[in-house]
Amino acid sequence: MAASMDKVLRFHEMGLDDRILKAIAKMGWSTPTLIQERAIPLALEGKDLLARARTGSGKTAAYAIPLVQRILTSKQTAREQAVRAVVMVPTRELCSQAHKNILELTSSCSWEVKCADVSVQADLDAQRPLLMEKPDIVVGTPSRLLAHLKAQNLTLKDTLEVLVIDEADLVFSYGYENDLKSLLTFLPKIYQAFLMSATLSDEVFALKKLVLHNPVTLKLEESQLPDVDQLTQYHVKCTEADKFLLLFTLLKLRLVRGKTIIFVNDIDRCYRLKLFLEQFSIPSCALNSELPVNTRTHIVDQFNTGLYDIVVASDETSLATDKKGVGKKKQKKSKSSKGKGREYGVSRGIDFQNVMNIINFDFPPTVKAYIHRVGRTARGDTSGSALSLVSEKEMEPLAKVEKYLVKDDGSSVIKPYQFKMSEIEGFRYRCTDAMRAVTRVAVREARVMEIKREIFNSKTLKTYFDENPRDMQLLRHDKILHPAKVHSDLRHVPEYLVPKALKNKAQGASFSAPEAKKRKSKHKGPRESRFAKKKRRNAADPLKSFKFKKS
Known part of the structure; x- marks a missing residue:
């Protein structure tokens, strides 16, 4: 149920677990952002979501909070440990970031909810022990997840409950279309899905047909950049x-x-x-x-x-x-450009x-x-x-x-x-x-x-x-x-x-030569000769300037 425009729905009013609320308070989040306020209650009801919100609006927490809540609820009646959620992100940097955010949200329930990032460039065999422990949440790129599914390091057919695709508008444009279609064959027929994106492009609507079932579309009426005063x-x-x-x-x-x-x-x-x-x-x-x-x-x-x-x-x-175009299917890409993209x-x-x-x-x-x-x-x-x-x-x-x-x-x-x-x-x-x-x-x-x-x-x-x-x-x-x-x-x-x-605005900032050079010229006045310097030093030395007078 979406929140009204007059009253802001707080985190503690969403029916979240106390451990999640404790983690949210630890991160210093006082009130939810607009996308979080609208998306979290709908996700907790079990609905599929297609959400568009601008960069920096808190999309990651909008799917991570209900994801952790669902896992905590499921584990109360679960008989065995299993992989219940998959978070799919187009790049390894974003995988690391999503993994970090989920760990922060599960900091107060880290023993109950385990999250693993498999996007790291390592041998599949080296990551097999990690997946054998059956973490509750697995984060990875489409190609990496598909490789683990084919190697049978990961099985989702009977256990998957939630599928999240973050930065959905990049998945096809980064060349993951075939990987994603192959990956969907390893998933069960019924699961909850979230598509999070900064833009609603043709690629996102193509993903919507493949992944979502009667979704709620959240297209927030806000500018794509913050206001002028911010x-x-x-x-x-x-x-x-x-x-x-x-x-x-x-x-x-x-x-x-x-x-x-x-x-x-x-x-x-x-x-x-x-x-x-x-x-x-x-x-x-x-x-x-x-x-x-x-x-x-x-x-x-x-x-x-x-x-x-x-x-x-x-x-x-x-x-x-800009040069090649995003939506074209028939493109000849070199290996180097493919890797970068x-x-x-x-x-x-x-x-x-x-x-x-x-x-x-x-x-x-x-x-x-x-x-x-x-x-x-x-x-x-x-x-x-x-x-x-x-x-x-x-x-x-x-x-x-x-x-x-x-x-x-x-x-x-x-x-x-x-x-x-x-x-x-x-x-x-x-x-x-x-x-x-x-x-x-x-x-x-x-x-x-x-x-x-x-x-x-x-x-x-x-x-x-x-x-x-x-x-x-x-x-x-x-x-x-x-x-x-x-x-x-x-x-x-x-x-x-x-x-x-x-x-006048420098506020004491030194733009000129370094202090070491300034210290050299301390003595002001006419230049002393060598004999005058020696006489001055002797006069300052009490052992040399002392004179004994006979009584």
Whole structure:
């Protein structure tokens, strides 16, 4: 039964188990979000759901809470342990995230409800003991789950009660259509199903016909992005060279503070930007599809805990989608592009926490990609900002986004960023010097160096970190690559280059030379000779200045 619009339905009014309410209170959730308020009561009634809600609206908890509740209820009369629920997610990063969220919800009943993530890239035989224990909930990608079903490590024909497909609009577009159709043959005829999605695309309706039985469709009447008072969006029209100049000054003069994700459209630009920021001693870490999955997950986890402030993320899947089209069935994909498309997408679903700023260094090619990128900030009750740097070639995608995202009065929600380029002209020569050092050869060497380093860490240190989990925090991903020549003079900003408007707002921040250089010139006045210095030191020494007078 859906809640009325006047009264907000609280968690304790939904008939949930006390152990679930205790876990919810521990996570600090005071009131349910709109999707949770509408979906949870319907799911508890046993109805199939097709739910569309914007990014960051709490879709994971909307299906996880009734899922755990159903398992707790079933186990009161169950005679044996069995796999009762399957959560299907398109990527391994999202599987890890969903698994973590379910563990948090079952923290007060961890002995009663067991959850296993089988998406980890390991041998099927190595994961067989895990599935032999018959965890109540199994999380995995469609291809991984199908492999376990074919290997008979997992049986669902007689025990499955709930099937969840999260980020449903990505399942077909990531190439899982055949895997999913094969997987459905291993399921019983009757089960409850949830489809959760940020958009209701053709792929979602195709999944609806395959999986759901007389579902309730929840299409919440809310904008796909937070309100203007929670999310502020800006754009700056500039040349390609000015993008680097603007980004450097925004970060170095601390006009952008807090956790920041900088989006680019391909991997080369990802490393080019990282090397460019290294010239000015601005630490950042790269996040792209070339890195191992464990590394990508580790980067996101450490970013969420506050170890890094800046992530340069390549969102190349949105570009590939725009060029090739999503809904076409007959496509010839290379093996490399298939692997990237099926396993990766930074702007989709990954739970970056407490992100203050999104910077679109390369403007996304589609409206959908823009919404998902900007949706990484202003999640839940937090506020955030998004800044897009738009070159002349990117004016057409900007116009489409402005036309799509409009206020009630018809004006665009993306406002022009008031920034005087004349005030930062003094930084241009520094930006040019840094760009000269970031050559194609340097970018290629940086890519190879990063991949070698991360693969080495993944293979060599895996067993060590299993035994010493605390030392995992010491493995940083924002280390300097240094394949390009670094100009030491670019590290600090001279006082004379700081704009007048910012000198009062610096609040004691040092933009000039380091303190070590300032300490050198302590003595003021005319320069002393060597003999004068010696005489002054002797006068200050009581053993040398003492004079004995005869009585």
